Amino acid sequence: MLKDYYAILEIPQDANLAEIKSQYQKLLLIHHPDKQQQNQSLQQAPSAGPALIPLQDIKEAWECLRQPAQRAFYDSSLKAMKLRANGQVNDDIDLDDMEYNEDNGTYTSPCRCSGEYVVSEDELELGVDTVSCSTCSLIVRIHYEVADEEDDDRIGN
Numbered sequence: 001m002l003k004d005y006y007a008i009l010e011i012p013q014d015a016n017l018a019e020i021k022s023q024y025q026k027l028l029l030i031h032h033p034d035k036q037q038q039n040q041s042l043q044q045a046p047s048a049g050p051a052l053i054p055l056q057d058i059k060e061a062w063e064c065l066r067q068p069a070q071r072a073f074y075d076s077s078l079k080a081m082k083l084r085a086n087g088q089v090n091d092d093i094d095l096d097d098m099e100y101n102e103d104n105g106t107y108t109s110p111c112r113c114s115g116e117y118v119v120s121e122d123e124l125e126l127g128v129d130t131v132s133c134s135t136c137s138l139i140v141r142i143h144y145e146v147a148d149e150e151d152d153d154r155i156g157n
């Protein structure tokens, strides 16, 4: 599940770099750990005041959005995630059924239109599992096994 960096930074998705930066700096001040402690001792009721955003999330959001290439990739992933959340996923496919292209490290699958679904290994590594068709608006969810330690509890070691 991707974090919504725009929601974290409280900015519109079309915010420009200057806007993102100034909002980032503003949030850094508001949510700085020292500041949070101060606020807590000032107002005894912990429920009062704005919800505390982990500083880590704010930094992570800025690090991603400040780089155009990374932001573009993030935007498309976020869009796919939201479409999925809205139940707009049209099909489920298995990664094993996709065609692997060694040249650029991507997996492709044909769409019912003449377009195709393309996902790269990098995207899969980042947890992307929904892809939209290159030409129409259909979206597929890709199923794949992630081979890492997080699967340990499922195996029941």
Ligand SMILES: [Zn+2]
Binding pocket: 111, 112, 113, 114, 115, 116, 133, 134, 135, 136, 137, 138
């Ligand atoms: Zn299509």
